[in-house]
Amino acid sequence: MVQRGAVAEDRGRVLSDLAHWLTETFGRRPADLAPYERALTHGSQAAANYERLEFLGDRVLGLIVAEWLYETFAGDAEGQLSKRFNALVTGAVCADVARELGVRDHLKLGKQARDDGASDSDNVLGDVMEALIGAWYREAGLDAARMFVRQAWGDRVKAGAKAPQHPKSQLQEWAAAHNRKPPEYRIVERTGPGHAPRFTIAVSVGKLAEATAEGTSKQEAETAAAKALLEKLG
Amino acid sequence: MVQRGAVAEDRGRVLSDLAHWLTETFGRRPADLAPYERALTHGSQAAANYERLEFLGDRVLGLIVAEWLYETFAGDAEGQLSKRFNALVTGAVCADVARELGVRDHLKLGKQARDDGASDSDNVLGDVMEALIGAWYREAGLDAARMFVRQAWGDRVKAGAKAPQHPKSQLQEWAAAHNRKPPEYRIVERTGPGHAPRFTIAVSVGKLAEATAEGTSKQEAETAAAKALLEKLG
Numbered sequence: 001m002v003q004r005g006a007v008a009e010d011r012g013r014v015l016s017d018l019a020h021w022l023t024e025t026f027g028r029r030p031a032d033l034a035p036y037e038r039a040l041t042h043g044s045q046a047a048a049n050y051e052r053l054e055f056l057g058d059r060v061l062g063l064i065v066a067e068w069l070y071e072t073f074a075g076d077a078e079g080q081l082s083k084r085f086n087a088l089v090t091g092a093v094c095a096d097v098a099r100e101l102g103v104r105d106h107l108k109l110g111k112q113a114r115d116d117g118a119s120d121s122d123n124v125l126g127d128v129m130e131a132l133i134g135a136w137y138r139e140a141g142l143d144a145a146r147m148f149v150r151q152a153w154g155d156r157v158k159a160g161a162k163a164p165q166h167p168k169s170q171l172q173e174w175a176a177a178h179n180r181k182p183p184e185y186r187i188v189e190r191t192g193p194g195h196a197p198r199f200t201i202a203v204s205v206g207k208l209a210e211a212t213a214e215g216t217s218k219q220e221a222e223t224a225a226a227k228a229l230l231e232k233l234g
Numbered sequence: 235m236v237q238r239g240a241v242a243e244d245r246g247r248v249l250s251d252l253a254h255w256l257t258e259t260f261g262r263r264p265a266d267l268a269p270y271e272r273a274l275t276h277g278s279q280a281a282a283n284y285e286r287l288e289f290l291g292d293r294v295l296g297l298i299v300a301e302w303l304y305e306t307f308a309g310d311a312e313g314q315l316s317k318r319f320n321a322l323v324t325g326a327v328c329a330d331v332a333r334e335l336g337v338r339d340h341l342k343l344g345k346q347a348r349d350d351g352a353s354d355s356d357n358v359l360g361d362v363m364e365a366l367i368g369a370w371y372r373e374a375g376l377d378a379a380r381m382f383v384r385q386a387w388g389d390r391v392k393a394g395a396k397a398p399q400h401p402k403s404q405l406q407e408w409a410a411a412h413n414r415k416p417p418e419y420r421i422v423e424r425t426g427p428g429h430a431p432r433f434t435i436a437v438s439v440g441k442l443a444e445a446t447a448e449g450t451s452k453q454e455a456e457t458a459a460a461k462a463l464l465e466k467l468g
Contacts (some may be wrong), residue, residue, distance in 0.1 A: 051311065051312035052310075054312065055300060056300050059297040060295065060302070061297045062293045062296055063293040063296065066290050066293040070286065078285035082289060085289075149352060
């Protein structure tokens with residue numbers, strides 16, 4: 001009984017964290033958490049995973065970005081619009097947005113996928129980002145989805161055909177392009193009091209190169225480490 | 235002066251025909267015909283052609299079909315949804331819908347493109363269909379576009395992964411698959427009074443085979459001829 005109570009309490013805390021994060025992310029508390037839980041669930045974790053919502057969300061994102069470009073670049077021919085479009089909806093950019101929003105802390109992965117680094121994979125984060133957009137569209141409609149995407153993608157739309165990449169995405173692409181293992185991040189040190197921690201993170205690409213950096217969150221330290229390693233790699 | 239008056243009258247008749255057809259097609263008279271004229275204009279005819287609207291309409295159609303499948307096939311996994319999706323948004327199906335709606339009579343093609351058979355090309359008709367959906371979405375919004383697409387695509391969504399094809403699309407694909415020239419249609423005879431004409435059309439695929447059929451419109455006779463030729467070809 002004690003244990004069952006503890007599990008229920010744990011599940012309650014997870015759901016309340018999720019509701020809080022979704023309210024912050026979408027600007028409104030979702031009526032039902034279930035579709036969002038599903039959007040955050042990888043195939044390795046459950047059959048009720050994000051894949052169907054990603055199928056839908058991919059097209060929601062596509063329309064919103066296409067319309068945005070159509071309006072913003074009234075002088076562009078179709079070829080130029082398509083180039084911009086592809087740069088904005090690519091997995092790396094979706095993953096970049098997902099990282100900014102803190103999607104990673106809410107992912108539900110199976111053990112194997114977690115061990116394989118899925119929680120920082122551009123593929124997984126990008127897919128989940130699209131699935132979340134699909135869930136939000138189902139709940140709130142196109143206007144709300146459009147507002148969300150325009151805010152989350154922000155200046156990327158003006159940044160020209162080649163969207164600026166998050167250093168972690170960039171490093172991951174570098175490793176893939178050079179046939180190296182995906183980057184691995186590990187915590188070297190955690191210091192400071194609970195309310196003001198400092199993290200030191202090391203990132204390495206196989207045995208090729210390593211860099212270390214500090215930050216006030218893991219995410220910040222990882223980003224700084226990826227940036228430092230990219231500079232080393234030229 | 236007489237000639238200029240005649241040209242203006244001609245243009246007036248074309249626009250009034252277009253307005254009539256659009257009202258029938260979309261169930262409401264468009265406020266401004268210009269975007270629809272553009273959606274019907276091939277690159278061979280003017281720089282203000284359908285390409286930008288097609289870029290947008292492609293994504294409008296994509297979202298509407300994806301959402302429709304998501305709702306209709308609640309038990310399908312993502313892979314099955316994608317297969318159905320690809321079968322429904324392919325150029326041949328868009329062209330099929332365009333033929334049913336009579337898009338062909340309103341196309342604006344340059345002379346060369348007309349001589350090349352663009353007015354019955356799956357590519358051109360499919361692109362124009364998407365551009366029209368883009369124009370209608372811009373004017374009337376997603377709900378109206380969804381109503382239009384669900385009506386125009388109709389039973390195709392339930393027809394399984396392989397959508398039934400219009401005989402003319404089917405014949406065109408057959409010719410391409412067998413490395414033959416595209417089908418050519420020619421009027422053999424036109425009889426009957428103006429209000430009740432009868433057309434006899436012959437269709438051939440290179441020098442390989444030919445079939446002839448009758449109908450009360452060119453379109454009807456061509457469809458019957460394509461069907462007859464497909465039967466001959468086995």
